[in-house]
Amino acid sequence: MSVRVRFPPSPTGYLHVGGARTALFNWLLARRSGGVLVLRIEDTDRERSSDAHTRAILDGMAWLGLDWDEGPFFQSDGVERHRAQALRLLAEGKAYRDFSDPAALREEAAARGVGHPSVLAREKADALGAEEAEARAAAGVPHALRLRVADGTTSWNDLVHGEMTFRNEDLDDLVILRADGSPIYNLAVVSDDAEQRITHVIRGDDHLSNTPKQVLLYRALGLPVPVFGHVPMILGPDGKRLSKRHGATAVGDYAHAGILPDAMVNFLALLGWNPGDEREVMTRAELVAAFSMDRVQRKSAVFDTEKLAWLNGQYLARTPASELLPLLRRRLGEEDPPLLPPGTDLARSAPADWPAETRGPWEAALVDLLKPRARTVVEMARQAEPFLSAGVRDYEEEAVARHWARDPAAVRVRLERIESRLGAVAWDEAALEDAVRTLAEEEGVGAGKLIHPLRLALTGRASSPGIFEVLVLLGRARTLERLAAARKHLARAAP
């Protein structure tokens, strides 16, 4: 029998990382086993569900590269089936009508010290008798339907927790159909999972205590019980369930923060699972090949954004410039103020004297320079800034203090000498490096004494990619312009 798994998000919000991880484990299992992943939108909570949320979730899946094989199905399309099954249970005597008022029932249960209100509901139903119940129902008296849970225990063999057993007395005579005729979640899920012939239910362990109820429902309905696997939840840094107050929890937030989908998938896979060896940076194919439910952790995991950032940095360094370019371009447009007018090509920021014929596209060279030292696309955008603006916007205060302020007059002279050397030298890394180092020797100073002030003059910052690479990327004309501007700035500061 081939594996059929499902991912059933509620469209009551965006796709959050916990959901994404559950989706990923299902996807991994499906792909690993050559099975099928079914996407089902559980939209029965009409109040909170919306099409916009459904789209957001689908977008999140698409971004992560998690494709599904069947669906999306909508749970709301199955309500007639759910209702019919509830009624069938009633007809078979496996469920009963509950005419009581829920609030009153709770109060009475509390007053009498009865653990479960449903035992009262059952008492009342039994006292009422089947005939009277039918009469009332026929008269249109509103009532819910409850499953009659027999004594005994309910067990299943969980893929991650092993043998699980619950005492039925600790379970409710759960409502399966509300007084308004709408089916309750546990019934809808069981019905849909059976309808969609789901063989493995892989979900968060917050569903652990729903499972015995669902097993009871499968049995009552005479449906095959799937295999269950309850994966641990994802926690915030404080050890509490991950939620909005921890900051970014939506998958889209991470896309926006410049995380690559492959990195996110890799990171999520490692949250509660490991391949059994010491690999960490793994491609999708490697993840699929290595995945197995029996290496899923039982303990919940803290979502560590630092490690995500590290992993993302690993991916950035390995991703070709051509793939990063569109992401960087979009991000540049999102900066405030935009570093690049949205929709514009990055190539238009290239210096006029860039020799594309020998060095290839300027924007690709830029990305290759930036990507090894950035952990996110957002960082790349920030580091790209000095290469995009017409001139240096402002000189970092701290950098000025360190590299210029001590002896502005001397710095000015040195910049001037660099400027005159660079006017004539061939514009490639080796020649530039030679020119600068030769000058340093002639001046009798370490190369750093030239390089640091030069970096500040060209980028406005104390740190950047290697200075000679920066020079190459800036081109001669811009370099000379910026040097002149820097000298002017220095002259104003210390005439």
Add this chain to the structure above:
RNA sequence: GCCCCCAUCGUCUAGUGGCCUAGGAUAUCGCGUUCUCAGCGCGAAGACCGGGGUUCGAGUCCCCGUGGGGGUACCA
């Protein structure tokens, strides 16, 4: 309250009775490479929640406690 799950470095984890003076990764710190930053290389520091058992031997099995999490709805 009741039911359930969980418990190894700050974090993600390896570990399925002797291979553990507990391994890796990240984060932190130091050194090196070097024009800065990042990276990379090397190194340091850092954990078996507590108590009882079982056993020749326990991080590994059992019990209790403690802590954390989930559930307890005519929510999903």
